Amino acid sequence: MKALVLAGGSGTRLRPITHTSAKQLVPVANKPVLFYGLEAIAAAGITEVGLVVGGTQAEIEAVVGDGSAFGLQVTYLRQEAPLGLAHGVLIAREFLGDDDFVMYLGDNFIVGGINGLVERFARARPAAQVMLTRVGDPRRFGVAELDASGRVVGLEEKPVRPRSDLALVGVYLFSPAVHAAVAELKPSWRGELEITDAIQWLIEAGLRVDSSVISGYWKDTGNVTDMLEVNRLVLESLDARADGRVDGASELIGRVVVEPGASVERSRVVGPAIIGAGARVRDSYVGPYTSIGAGCVITESEIEYSIVLPRASIDGVGRIEASLIGHDVEVTPAPHLPRAHRLVLGDHSKVQIRS
Numbered sequence: 001m002k003a004l005v006l007a008g009g010s011g012t013r014l015r016p017i018t019h020t021s022a023k024q025l026v027p028v029a030n031k032p033v034l035f036y037g038l039e040a041i042a043a044a045g046i047t048e049v050g051l052v053v054g055g056t057q058a059e060i061e062a063v064v065g066d067g068s069a070f071g072l073q074v075t076y077l078r079q080e081a082p083l084g085l086a087h088g089v090l091i092a093r094e095f096l097g098d099d100d101f102v103m104y105l106g107d108n109f110i111v112g113g114i115n116g117l118v119e120r121f122a123r124a125r126p127a128a129q130v131m132l133t134r135v136g137d138p139r140r141f142g143v144a145e146l147d148a149s150g151r152v153v154g155l156e157e158k159p160v161r162p163r164s165d166l167a168l169v170g171v172y173l174f175s176p177a178v179h180a181a182v183a184e185l186k187p188s189w190r191g192e193l194e195i196t197d198a199i200q201w202l203i204e205a206g207l208r209v210d211s212s213v214i215s216g217y218w219k220d221t222g223n224v225t226d227m228l229e230v231n232r233l234v235l236e237s238l239d240a241r242a243d244g245r246v247d248g249a250s251e252l253i254g255r256v257v258v259e260p261g262a263s264v265e266r267s268r269v270v271g272p273a274i275i276g277a278g279a280r281v282r283d284s285y286v287g288p289y290t291s292i293g294a295g296c297v298i299t300e301s302e303i304e305y306s307i308v309l310p311r312a313s314i315d316g317v318g319r320i321e322a323s324l325i326g327h328d329v330e331v332t333p334a335p336h337l338p339r340a341h342r343l344v345l346g347d348h349s350k351v352q353i354r355s
Contacts, residue, residue, distance in 0.1 A: 002049070004089065007052060007054075028109065096179075100175050126210040231307050246264045269285075276291070304321050318333075
């Protein structure tokens with residue numbers, strides 16, 4: 001079995017962060033979300049991975065390399081435009097050959113890995129197997145309709161009137177039969193080749209499509225709210241360790257990780273939290289569910305339930321909560337007079353100001 005990892009999306013819901021960074025590389029607990037998927041694939045015993053990339057190929061290739069750090073052999077497959085999940089399968093046809101494969105969306109996060117799913121697929125050998133989870137608003141997802149035995153009898157992408165609350169999770173397993181389905185597809189109303197249409201083609205052709213309803217945790221990390229929630233979840237699993245320097249005037253409470261080269265001075269850090277390599281926290285408070293990236297500087301400030309990307313600086317700010325702060329950002333207090341807001345904002349930024 002091979003793996004096809006889709007990492008070509010533009011990440012519009014994470015702008016402005018994704019104007020300059022691939023959404024799959026935004027860190028969760030100081031590790032790119034893409035890495036969690038690659039690790040899950042390797043743990044399932046799969047070694048050959050096709051990584052579908054777009055305009056951020058150079059950035060992704062720089063950190064993933066040939067995949068050997070994960071125990072994988074990575075082949076990069078260029079997608080010139082994000083034309084749908086099934087289009088990713090289409091351009092990977094030569095790489096995939098006649099092998100079964102798992103398709104994994106690079107910005108998805110699944111607790112518990114995919115070992116059981118891969119083993120079940122290998123035993124049952126359906127034409128396709130999908131992962132499903134119950135959601136509050138199925139109109140935002142691809143939605144599956146099941147028969148009494150759990151087989152999929154119908155699929156619809158973002159339906160106006162959903163037939164169930166079972167949404168497709170970003171992991172799919174396919175036999176080579178899917179290639180015939182993909183070859184027959186026409187673009188949807190969104191201008192994309194939909195994987196839901198390909199699976200529906202298999203169903204209508206009389207082929208078996210199985211499902212697994214997961215009870216564990218799944219998130220599409222495509223927006224800031226979900227990124228912060230996944231960060232919270234991963235930090236919950238940390239084991240405390242202090243490999244950096246923590247002075248006697250500082251206090252670490254709970255599951256706190258201080259990575260090598262980091263320093264904590266006259267500060268209080270309440271876990272779960274992680275202070276990245278080479279970061280400096282001085283005269284500050286870092287609260288639960290916070291990831292401070294490598295090389296950051298936090299001075300005379302308070303921050304909680306947030307993700308701070310590498311080399312950012314926060315100096316003299318009263319309190320920050322529920323925030324995603326990008327690479328090399330500088331956050332400082334505004335002058336008291338004149339009473340006005342001075343802003344330099346990129347496209348698609350969102351700002352909340354208290355008058």
